[in-house]
Amino acid sequence: MDARTQEFLAYVQDGGQVEATDRLPDEYRQKLVKFIEMHGNSELMGVLPEREWILRAPTLQRKLALTAKVQDEVGHAQLIYRVAEDLGKPRDAMLADLISGKAKFHNVFHYPTKTWGDVGVIAWLVDAAAIISQKALLKCSYAPYARIMKKICWEESFHILHGRDVILAMVTGTDMQRELVQEAIDRWWGPLMQFHGNPIPRDEDPMYMWRIKSQGNEEARQQFLEGYVPQIRELGLTVPDPNLRRGDDGVWAYSEPDWDELRSVVTGHGPRSQERLAFRARFLEQEKWVRDTVLAA
Amino acid sequence: MIFEVFRQEKKGQPFTHAGSVVAPDAAFADAWAREQYGRRGESEALWLVPRDAVHQVTEWADEFDLKYRRVDGYSIKERLRVARERASQKGAHA
Numbered sequence: 001m002d003a004r005t006q007e008f009l010a011y012v013q014d015g016g017q018v019e020a021t022d023r024l025p026d027e028y029r030q031k032l033v034k035f036i037e038m039h040g041n042s043e044l045m046g047v048l049p050e051r052e053w054i055l056r057a058p059t060l061q062r063k064l065a066l067t068a069k070v071q072d073e074v075g076h077a078q079l080i081y082r083v084a085e086d087l088g089k090p091r092d093a094m095l096a097d098l099i100s101g102k103a104k105f106h107n108v109f110h111y112p113t114k115t116w117g118d119v120g121v122i123a124w125l126v127d128a129a130a131i132i133s134q135k136a137l138l139k140c141s142y143a144p145y146a147r148i149m150k151k152i153c154w155e156e157s158f159h160i161l162h163g164r165d166v167i168l169a170m171v172t173g174t175d176m177q178r179e180l181v182q183e184a185i186d187r188w189w190g191p192l193m194q195f196h197g198n199p200i201p202r203d204e205d206p207m208y209m210w211r212i213k214s215q216g217n218e219e220a221r222q223q224f225l226e227g228y229v230p231q232i233r234e235l236g237l238t239v240p241d242p243n244l245r246r247g248d249d250g251v252w253a254y255s256e257p258d259w260d261e262l263r264s265v266v267t268g269h270g271p272r273s274q275e276r277l278a279f280r281a282r283f284l285e286q287e288k289w290v291r292d293t294v295l296a297a
Numbered sequence: 298m299i300f301e302v303f304r305q306e307k308k309g310q311p312f313t314h315a316g317s318v319v320a321p322d323a324a325f326a327d328a329w330a331r332e333q334y335g336r337r338g339e340s341e342a343l344w345l346v347p348r349d350a351v352h353q354v355t356e357w358a359d360e361f362d363l364k365y366r367r368v369d370g371y372s373i374k375e376r377l378r379v380a381r382e383r384a385s386q387k388g389a390h391a
Contacts, residue, residue: 021353021355075332075333075336078333079316079333082316082317082318082319083316085319086299086317144316147314147315147316148315148316151315151316151334151339154339155337294320294321294325295321296321
């Protein structure tokens, strides 16, 4: 590492932030693009599991709220891709890498949404896990990314409330509705525990080293458990992990998440990975004329 | 074209940089920015500025030591200690 890069590293590790017009070390730029691109992909792919339920939403109010949430998430993808484009990767290259499977998206968006209970659990708990990561990005060393995160976090807070409201309506409903929620939590718990990644010590995590992330994976998972396990339990719902308990030191113990499943899912071998990528590819092709028309204007 | 988006949250507050949109012209940029930064009534106003129109200043000349114009240019601790000491000695003599 040359002296200038060394100096840059010390600057960001001290909490310094940089702009698009600053001279960025190549390695930093590459790491940033990879991270931001995966975030954008996750927003774009993340709407597909929920989209499947727009037409089947139980009431008009829920249909409108879910549509608004889907619109928000696509909007987040737009904002995030914009930041990555400024770092040098064109949008069509990002979309091509997404479709071909070269670029990844978050594990939780590779699973099916079987019931309306899943829609509640996604909006409440998946968004909660995501907002923990995204709040930590408010301090990202790359300032343009940190700035758009303000708007994203603000909108995510609506989503969590929407999800919680869906869950509350169901747990205060019939036994069958309540069972749908419990069954959804049972299925989603594994992917949720994998969501923040393996417990690599933060100082060995290159994304932390460059202060792209401001916290380690395990810190994020602990924050999720601390915030949401009590909220799940207070509704009389259970978490499907017999080893889950909070130690006297406030640290949560849990069963080892299935890291093989995580690896396999994010490399395109999840239960819905190929179907959703095919869907995205089809629409990219179908909507090409819109892009061409707008850009030719 | 890239338009930088600045948004004002409430009347009287400064416009702060929020992000950017890509659009072929100002009319498209207007539609994009409304959708992305004002859909929930979270903005009082937006400024859309073509990126090329932004004249950026980042280099600052620092030939002179101009600290006397700032609070960190003054360290009064030591002088204050001496002044207090003298004042108390005077008091003792009186």
